[in-house]
Amino acid sequence: MATIEEQDVRIKVNDGVTACDGVFFETHYTPHDRRVRAIKALGGLWGLAVLLIPVPPIHLVLIPAFLIAGPVVAYKRYKTSVAANHVTGVCPTCKQDIKLALQTADHLPMWKYCPKCSAPVHIDVK
Numbered sequence: 001m002a003t004i005e006e007q008d009v010r011i012k013v014n015d016g017v018t019a020c021d022g023v024f025f026e027t028h029y030t031p032h033d034r035r036v037r038a039i040k041a042l043g044g045l046w047g048l049a050v051l052l053i054p055v056p057p058i059h060l061v062l063i064p065a066f067l068i069a070g071p072v073v074a075y076k077r078y079k080t081s082v083a084a085n086h087v088t089g090v091c092p093t094c095k096q097d098i099k100l101a102l103q104t105a106d107h108l109p110m111w112k113y114c115p116k117c118s119a120p121v122h123i124d125v126k
């Protein structure tokens with residue numbers, strides 16, 4: 001079963017002095033979860049390829065694309081044991097609560113932009 005873990009972080013601005021607390025959330029997958037995620041990705045993409053068989057104008061391109069993408073995406077999902085979710089905290093610039101969505105491969109430390117004031121923020125381990 002996948003578990004979501006929290007890690008305390010510091011959200012800083014460029015001056016290096018102003019900082020606020022935040023929490024970094026990441027999902028840890030067990031080997032069973034990784035296999036299930038990989039199988040779902042493979043099944044979904046190959047299922048789309050099968051569904052596109054009766055659509056003549058686009059099936060010449062999309063069916064091979066989905067057939068190739070299926071194993072590639074499944075392999076990437078199988079290799080992903082930890083996935084970054086989001087960061088919550090207070091922006092040091094505008095002092096508002098923020099929630100930053102992250103890409104799966106994001107890791108600490110990282111630079112992001114505040115969604116409220118667009119100021120660059122540095123998120124680092126506390």
Ligand SMILES: [Zn+2]
Pocket residue numbers: 091092093094095096114115116117118119
């Ligand atoms: Zn802000």
